[in-house]
Every structure is written in structure tokens, then in C-alpha cells.
Amino acid sequence: xxxxxxxxxxxxxxxxxxxxxxxxxxxxxxxxxxxxxxxxxxxxxxxxxxxxxxxxxxxxxxxxxxxxxxxxxxxxxxxxxxxxxxxxxxxxxxxxxxxxxxxxxxxxxxxxxxxxxxxxxxxxxxxxxxxxxxxxxxxxxxxxxxxxxxxxxxxxxxxxxxxxxxxxxxxxxxxxxxxxxxxxxxxxxxxxxxxxxxxxxxxxxxxxxxxxxxxxxxxxxxxxxxxxxxxxxxxxxxxxxxxxxxxxxxxxxxxxxxxxxxxxxxxxxxxxxxxxxxxxxxxxxxxxxxxxx
Numbered sequence: 001x002x003x004x005x006x007x008x009x010x011x012x013x014x015x016x017x018x019x020x021x022x023x024x025x026x027x028x029x030x031x032x033x034x035x036x037x038x039x040x041x042x043x044x045x046x047x048x049x050x051x052x053x054x055x056x057x058x059x060x061x062x063x064x065x066x067x068x069x070x071x072x073x074x075x076x077x078x079x080x081x082x083x084x085x086x087x088x089x090x091x092x093x094x095x096x097x098x099x100x101x102x103x104x105x106x107x108x109x110x111x112x113x114x115x116x117x118x119x120x121x122x123x124x125x126x127x128x129x130x131x132x133x134x135x136x137x138x139x140x141x142x143x144x145x146x147x148x149x150x151x152x153x154x155x156x157x158x159x160x161x162x163x164x165x166x167x168x169x170x171x172x173x174x175x176x177x178x179x180x181x182x183x184x185x186x187x188x189x190x191x192x193x194x195x196x197x198x199x200x201x202x203x204x205x206x207x208x209x210x211x212x213x214x215x216x217x218x219x220x221x222x223x224x225x226x227x228x229x230x231x232x233x234x235x236x237x238x239x240x241x242x243x244x245x246x247x248x249x250x251x252x253x254x255x256x257x258x259x260x261x262x263x264x265x266x267x268x269x270x271x272x273x274x275x276x277x278x279x280x281x282x283x284x285x286x287x288x289x290x291x292x293x
Contacts, residue, residue: 001039003075006068008035009047013065016054092122093278096136096145099127100225102244106163107146110268110285117285121278129197129224134158137269143276144283148242149265160269162289167243168261172254173233179254186217186260193218193237195228229253 011021012032022032040047047061057065095111097103103111111123128136130151136142138157145152148166152158170189172179178188194217220237222228232239233252240261241247248255268286270279 001042005035005039006072008032009039010065010069010072012036012048012055013057013061016056018055091120091276091278092124093144093276093282094124094126094142095282096126096128096133096142096147098130098133098147098151100245100247101146101242102246104244106286107268110282114282114285118278118281137271140271140274143270143274143279145269147267147269149267152267152269157271158269159272160267161283161286162265162267162291163286164266164289165263165291166266167257167263168240169243169248169255170238170258170261171232171241171245171247172238172256173235174252174254175235176238176254178256181256184256184258186258189238190217193220195220195222195231195237195239197222197225197228 007025008021008027011024012018015021015024018033018036019029022029025032036047045060045064046058047064048055049058097107114121115123126136126142128142128145130147133142133145133147134151134155137145137152138155149160149162152160170184172192178184196219218237220231222231222239228239229247231237241255242264243255245255247253268283270283
């Protein structure tokens with residue numbers, strides 16, 4: 001059974017006339033009849049009851065029409081999307097962003113310039129934990145991800161482009177004794193507990209953890225960002241966060257700059273072999289990052 005046979009069958013089922021169905025497809029009536037007969041022979045099912053001046057669907061034919069009409073609509077939709085992607089002027093681009101992070105330059109600039117150049121491309125943003133964003137890239141659920149370098153750099157299936165850096169800061173509750181102070185160091189927080197997230201198990205956080213253990217600073221692992229924020233607000237401890245985190249502007253938290261925390265390199269990442277034709281154009285919107293400049 002091929003798609004030409006399906007088209008002939010659906011037209012005949014709609015018009016209940018082989019002649020009118022053939023006319024709608026710009027075919028001769030004998031050609032359409034042969035297509036349907038071949039389909040019936042291949043399936044071993046009688047699809048139509050032939051009468052003198054008309055035809056009607058058998059019960060099996062009615063079931064086939066319902067299913068094949070859905071299949072036909074899906075096929076046309078898939079074909080349209082494939083052709084649009086091939087021509088490069090319409091389609092979708094799925095972008096993953098780490099949850100809790102504000103959209104700011106260079107990501108916001110890249111999104112704006114990409115839309116200006118390719119207004120017919122729909123960008124579908126989604127939020128993920130660091131771990132889930134990495135998995136979504138590997139599994140092809142998203143085309144590109146904006147995240148920290150340490151999240152993707154050890155995955156052979158992924159490629160990335162460095163686009164900038166962001167400071168790691170210390171998030172404390174607004175009533176913390178050191179909130180608002182300047183020239184602070186980790187040694188000033190020896191009496192605090194540090195709260196971390198499971199997905200932050202990386203070389204960057206591992207380095208901080210070694211420093212904390214060396215100084216006997218206790219740690220507490222939160223299951224998710226919501227719990228971490230609740231624990232910090234409740235005074236259970238303090239937490240390291242990106243300066244770009246949305247909580248930085250929350251009135252109940254204060255972000256402090258500590259030199260030992262350092263910077264994190266940000267990247268746009270994608271899976272090797274990704275076939276979305278618009279992915280290279282999106283990546284090109286990020287200017288080359290040159291450390292130290």
C-alpha cells in the first residue's frame with residue numbers, strides 16, 4: 001500500500017464516486033479504479049461495495065478511512081515542516097535555559113538578532129535543572145542549551161561555544177549578620193552551613209567543596225532550587241549562586257561577592273550531528289568570547 005493508493009481511496013471515500021474522485025485528483029477513472037483494486041488485493045479487504053452509479057464503504061472501509069485520513073493529515077504536516085526546514089526559512093528551534101537564570105546578554109542579544117534575521121523561525125524556550133538540560137541535549141529534546149561550561153564539557157556527545165563568564169556569588173538571607181558587608185572572604189562564614197544542589201556536582205563546585213571541607217565548613221544538600229531558596233531564607237545556611245540568578249533581585253536575599261568563588265564560563269551547547277538547519281545560524285549570533293578582554 002503506497003500513498004498514491006491512499007489518496008485515491010480517501011478521495012473515493014469522500015465523493016462515493018470513482019468518477020468524481022478521479023476528477024478531483026486529475027486522474028482518469030480507470031487509473032483510480034486500478035489503484036483502489038490493487039490496494040484491496042494487497043490488504044485482502046473489500047473497501048467498497050460497487051453499485052451501478054455509485055459506491056459505498058464497507059464496514060472495513062469505514063474503519064480504514066478514519067485511520068488513513070488521520071495518517072494523511074500527519075503526513076502532510078510532516079512534509080510541510082521538512083520542506084520548510086530544508087529551505088531554511090521556517091521551522092522551530094528548541095532552546096534550553098537553566099531554571100532560575102535571568103535571560104540577559106549575550107543570550108538576550110543572540111535571541112533578538114536571530115529573530116530579526118529569521119522572523120519565521122519559532123523559538124521554543126524551556127527551563128531545566130543543569131542535569132536535565134544536559135540530558136535534554138543528549139536525547140535531542142532541545143537543539144541548544146545555554147548553561148555553564150562545567151555542565152557539558154565532559155560529554156563526548158556534546159559540542160559547545162564559550163560565550164562569556166558570570167560571577168559566582170554567595171546568597172545569604174537579608175538578616176544575616178554579614179549581609180551588605182564588603183571585602184568578605186570564605187573564612188568569614190566558618191559558622192555557616194553551605195547549601196548545595198545535587199546537579200551542581202562538578203569540578204567547579206567540587207573545588208569549592210574541598211575548600212569548605214578543608215576549613216571544616218559544614219554543607220547541606222537541597223533536592224531542588226525551591227527548597228534551597230526556602231532553606232536560605234529560613235536561616236538554615238548560605239548558598240553559592242550565579243550573579244545572574246533571579247533570586248538576586250528578591251528582597252529577602254542578599255548576594256555577596258567573594259574572591260574565592262571565582263567565575264563560571266557560560267556556553268551555548270548542542271549535540272553533535274544535530275540536523276536542525278537553523279542551529280548553526282543561531283550559534284553564529286553569539287560573538288566569539290576572548291578570555292581576559
